[in-house]
Amino acid sequence: xxxxxxxxxxxxxxxxxxxxxxxxxxxxxxxxxxxxxxxxxxxxxxxxxxxxxxxxxxxxxxxxxxxxxxxxxxxxxxxxxxxxxxxxxxxxxxxxxxxxxxxxxxxxxxxxxxxxxxxxxxxxxxxxxxxxxxxxxxxxxxxxxxxxxxxxxxxxxxxxxxxxxxxxxxxxxxxxxxxxxxxxxxxxxxxxxxxxxxxxxxxxxxxxxxxxxxxxxxxxxxxxxxxxxxxxxxxxxxxxxxxxxxxxxxxxxxxxxxxxxxxxx
Amino acid sequence: xxxxxxxxxxxxxxxxxxxxxxxxxxxxxxxxxxxxxxxxxxxxxxxxxxxxxxxxxxxxxxxxxxxxxxxxxxxxxxxxxxxxxxxxxxxxxxxxxxxxxxxxxxxxxxxxxxxxxxxxxxxxxxxxxxxxxxxxxxxxxxxxxxxxxxxxxxxxxxxxxxxxxxxxxxxxxxxxxxxxxx
Numbered sequence: 490x491x492x493x494x495x496x497x498x499x500x501x502x503x504x505x506x507x508x509x510x511x512x513x514x515x516x517x518x519x520x521x522x523x524x525x526x527x528x529x530x531x532x533x534x535x536x537x538x539x540x541x542x543x544x545x546x547x548x549x550x551x552x553x554x555x556x557x558x559x560x561x562x563x564x565x566x567x568x569x570x571x572x573x574x575x576x577x578x579x580x581x582x583x584x585x586x587x588x589x590x591x592x593x594x595x596x597x598x599x600x601x602x603x604x605x606x607x608x609x610x611x612x613x614x615x616x617x618x619x620x621x622x623x624x625x626x627x628x629x630x631x632x633x634x635x636x637x638x639x640x641x642x643x644x645x646x647x648x649x650x651x652x653x654x655x656x657x658x659x660x661x662x663x664x665x666x667x668x669x670x671x672x673x674x675x676x677x678x679x680x681x682x683x684x685x686x687x688x689x690x691x692x693x694x695x696x697x698x699x700x701x702x703x704x705x706x707x708x709x710x711x712x713x714x715x716x717x718x719x720x721x722x723x724x725x726x727x728x729x730x731x732x733x734x735x736x737x738x739x740x741x742x743x744x745x746x747x748x749x750x751x752x753x754x
Numbered sequence: 755x756x757x758x759x760x761x762x763x764x765x766x767x768x769x770x771x772x773x774x775x776x777x778x779x780x781x782x783x784x785x786x787x788x789x790x791x792x793x794x795x796x797x798x799x800x801x802x803x804x805x806x807x808x809x810x811x812x813x814x815x816x817x818x819x820x821x822x823x824x825x826x827x828x829x830x831x832x833x834x835x836x837x838x839x840x841x842x843x844x845x846x847x848x849x850x851x852x853x854x855x856x857x858x859x860x861x862x863x864x865x866x867x868x869x870x871x872x873x874x875x876x877x878x879x880x881x882x883x884x885x886x887x888x889x890x891x892x893x894x895x896x897x898x899x900x901x902x903x904x905x906x907x908x909x910x911x912x913x914x915x916x917x918x919x920x921x922x923x924x925x926x927x928x929x930x931x932x933x934x935x936x
Contacts, residue, residue, distance in 0.1 A: 496932065
């Protein structure tokens with residue numbers, strides 16, 4: 490046992506070897522360098538960690554949601570239609586030329602079919618707002634003939650109704666348009682021209698108005714006048730002078746401008 | 755001011771405290787150097803192994819966790835590095851296979867006699883170099899690293915009795931070699 494202790498003591502007394510100082514310096518320098526690198530890393534990670542952790546995922550999610558919503562909105566708008574915007578443009582154009590368009594159509598109708606009632610579309614087109622027109626057009630899109638009519642209706646009036654070279658021509662044109670519209674309105678009301686027994690003055694006024702306003706009424710009056718005169722001549726030929734004189738008095742009232750003196754003689 | 759433990763110094767070094775490493779290195783550099791020197795006998799190889807060990811410690815500072823004492827961890831790394839070196843150089847770790855025991859067990863040694871001490875020490879170091887690897891390993895870990903037998907057993911993952919017997923055999927062989935000197 491003491492021998493073992495002796496050996497251990499001899500060993501402890503003789504252990505004096507040390508690593509060379511060059512190795513010490515090298516190892517300590519390496520340690521210093523690694524500390525600097527790790528401190529740099531820590532600083533960079535601290536700089537990075539200034540932004541909250543949820544910043545990146547949240548911003549990414551927001552971008553994704555926004556882009557999807559934009560795409561969906563665009564798709565929805567495409568469904569609602571490109572044609573709708575086109576119709577809005579057309580309707581605004583038609584509203585601008587609304588009055589002239591209406592006149593043109595009413596003139597056409599008056600010439601073609603005076604007794605038929607106009608379609609609601611045609612009646613409302615100039616006065617209704619554009620949105621309502623578009624809605625109705627979208628609903629009636631399936632009906633092809635009506636669609637064609639709409640196209641005709643929506644077509645902007647590019648050709649002028651007439652070419653007025655002077656003031657006189659303009660005035661004449663306005664007069665004819667006014668006459669035409671009045672005639673159409675009278676036909677629409679379906680009220681036949683009747684001679685009502687009223688006071689002579691009123692009858693005269695009414696006759697004046699009717700003759701002044703309506704050229705067609707004037708034409709009917711001349712034919713009536715001729716018929717009345719034929720009836721008068723027939724009575725004179727038959728020798729019924731009393732009835733002839735009564736008719737002359739009536740016709741004098743009815744046709745004050747007409748000269749009945751040869752029939753009285 | 756109380757001294758920081760080895761473990762605390764290593765943690766401080768992991769937190770970029772170079773001064774902590776200096777203290778740690780100063781504490782352990784000499785025993786580790788001698789541990790290698792006794793094993794390989796060649797100073798150049800010893801320096802190479804010694805440098806590799808400390809470089810490994812520097813690199814693995816970020817992964818250091820206090821599972822065992824720093825000294826145990828340090829000498830475990832040193833042991834692995836040494837075994838690698840042995841394998842690379844195709845050297846057998848059991849230089850002496852004989853377990854011959856000497857009956858003579860008496861050395862007259864006077865510590866005050868420096869000349870005698872130097873002479874004995876020189877022979878002892880040579881005798882250590884001739885020990886089998888396992889016995890030399892246990893002897894050096896106990897004498898240089900000042901590790902207890904349980905610590906050595908834990909480090910080498912062997913039974914305590916096996917470590918004790920290895921140490922006992924190592925001493926017997928050293929005694930025989932010193933008898934011849936006397």
